[in-house]
Amino acid sequence: MSQIQNLARHTRLLEIVGDTVRVRAKGRAFGEMAIVENTDGESSLAKVVELDRDIVSLQVFSGGKGLSTGATVNFLGRSLDVVYSPNILGRIFRGSGDPIDGGPELKTDPRIQVAGPTVNPAMRVMPTHMIETKVPMIDLFNCLVESQKIPIFSVAGEPYNELLARIGFQANADVLVFGGMGLIFDDYHFFRDAFESHGVFHRTVMFVNQASDPLVERLMIPDMALAVAEKMAVEENQRVLVLLTDMTAYADAMKELGVAQERIPAVRGYMGDLYTQFAQRYEKACDFKGAGSVTILTVTTMPGDDVTHPVPDNTGYITEGQFYLHDGIIDPFGSLSRLKQHVIGKATREDxxxxxxxxxxxxxxxxxxxxxxxxxxxxxxxxxxxxxxxxxxxxxxxxxxxxxxxxxxxxxxxxxxxxxxxxxxxxxxxxxxxxxxxxxxxxxxxx
Structure with missing residues (x-):
């Protein structure tokens, strides 16, 4: 962090509320990154999450515990970025973008901005290619189609991570981009072992936020994963499959951040922009004209197996169907792929x-x-x-x-x-x- 040139330096925090700090500053932008340096010399990344005239609220990645109002905020004049080069394949990164696999640092590698706009509809082509997963209940009855965005609806205790990993290492995609949000260590270790043991780790990029990691990093995971996936699809003509788990954990993190910002919640404590936040990520799925494709497969756990819960309910309006996993099986009646008619009998066989x-x-x-x-x-x-x-x-x-x-x-x-x-x-x-x-x-x- 010491190598980063500070573009704007501000002292004296106005308020510290949980992991959120407020400082008086002008000319800042929503989503801008900053470094918060405490009086004891410790520093942490932070992100601008709210602007109220000249009062700027930042979410501190390492949390607000131990921070002093005498801390210094150094604005960096840019939004969050992530390393992008051939060296990221076979690597694992945390929500701050730092590697956590014990491999070499990638400080000199190029970086790209995350959370950019979705693709111009004129640059999208009609999906016509099937992603074969070798899971019969998907390939036969609800085909996964390139550029599709589709969740696995399930409940706690079901083997949804096992299914997600199986699809990942069996799917005929060029690159896997994995994003884990709020994973316990056993789940993180399971995904890493699964990709390594089945020989796909060399073409996989993993972004992982564990349950013990800072909450704000959890919100960075989908944006990082999708930025890398989009770059690979557009510039390298790759067929990229993005795996995200669990979008309910992502939504819960947004809810906690909203509470810390004292925003008025909507349904069941979730913020009113839940649909918009989901849509901005899911709409990154695209088959690019003259280039590759991004396909998004996520896990959405339904509290109490309630499909009317705000997370699955909003998800259903955005995505193109769902795989419904319960009792260890993919339910043929509760599952749906709205794009399967584009490939059944065309990309497969006449019967x-x-x-x-x-x-x-x-x-x-x-x-x-x-x-x-x-x-x-x-x-x-x-x-x-x-x-x-x-x-x-x-x-x-x-x-x-x-x-x-x-x-x-x-x-x-x-x-x-x-x-x-x-x-x-x-x-x-x-x-x-x-x-x-x-x-x-x-x-x-x-x-």
């Missing part, structure tokens, strides 16, 4: 659309048959077929640990259908049934 609809139709019937069985109603022969199909469907497709390329998954769908139903019971297009239905397997199953 994809028919298979998707047929499998879900039979699984829905299996759920109804299970209810009849639980209430001791008499089951028809077709109900027994549905129950057999439901068991195979859960085992072969719904477990998030299952890993299958999409073409193999489609073939397994036909195999499962043949083991349970005759050709006439499928109610599918005849040309597709004639081409893909495995006759020999059906005969062995007793058709």
């Amino acid at each position: 994809h659309g028919q298979i998707m609809n047929t499998m879900i139709r039979f699984y829905s019937g299996a759920v109804e048959a299970q209810k009849k069985q639980a209430m001791a109603f008499e089951l028809s022969p077709f109900d027994h077929k549905l129950l057999k199909f439901g068991g195979l469907f859960k085992q072969r497709f719904m477990d998030i640990a299952v890993s299958l390329p999409v073409i193999e998954a489609l073939d397994l769908c036909w195999q499962t259908l043949a083991e349970c139903f005759s050709k006439d019971e499928l109610l599918m297009k005849k040309n597709l049934v004639d081409k893909f239905y495995p006759e020999q397997l059906a005969a062995e199953a007793g058709e």
Whole structure:
């Protein structure tokens, strides 16, 4: 920090409230960075979070504990920036932008500004490319499409981080940019080990805010991750997949900051600009004309499994669907990808659309048959077929640990259908049934 030229120096803090300090200064800008130097020589980064005429409020990264009103504020005349060079691949940074992996410092590497504007709509192209994740419940039924922004809706205790990591190291993307907000150490270590053990760490950049780190750094994580992702997509034609967890922790950090600023809350204590803050980040997802793409996949935990909670509720208005994870499975009924029609049968195989609809139709019937069985109603022969199909469907497709390329998954769908139903019971297009239905397997199953 001593190498940074101070552009404006101010002394005598007016007020210290939690991690927020106020100082009288003119000509400052919202989001401008500063260095707060205490009387004992200790210094910390800070960010301008509120302007009231010439009263400037700053959020101190290291917190307000131990600060004296005699501290000095040195404004830097710039917004937050982050290192950007080929050297960041395979590295881990904290919310302040400093590396935390024990590797060399990158002080001489170029830096880029974060939290810039979203992309001009004229520079966006219609999404047409699928990101294959090898997770059947995604690839078959709710495809992840390049430039899509989509969350995983779940609750505490569910394996959403395991699913996010699996998608990360199995997806056919060029670069992974990971942003962790409020992670406990075990989760941080899990993601790092997962990316290293599956051989993708060399093309991964990680920005991590742990639960014990300063709260304000948590708010920097998405902006840093998305700034790096956008730069890679635009200038290096990379297909970038951004993974963010957990957006509820991000929203809670914004709420705490709003309380410290004595702002009037809206719904359930969250600030009224929650939607705007989310939209500014999610709208960074883009397929750039003549360049690469940024795809955003996040985790949104729903307190009390309440989808009307402000965080998932606002998220749903911005994103293009959701993956609903509960009881360790991706629910085919609660999940939705609004862009899947752009790739199903086009980027995949001609039978994809028919298979998707047929499998879900039979699984829905299996759920109804299970209810009849639980209430001791008499089951028809077709109900027994549905129950057999439901068991195979859960085992072969719904477990998030299952890993299958999409073409193999489609073939397994036909195999499962043949083991349970005759050709006439499928109610599918005849040309597709004639081409893909495995006759020999059906005969062995007793058709």
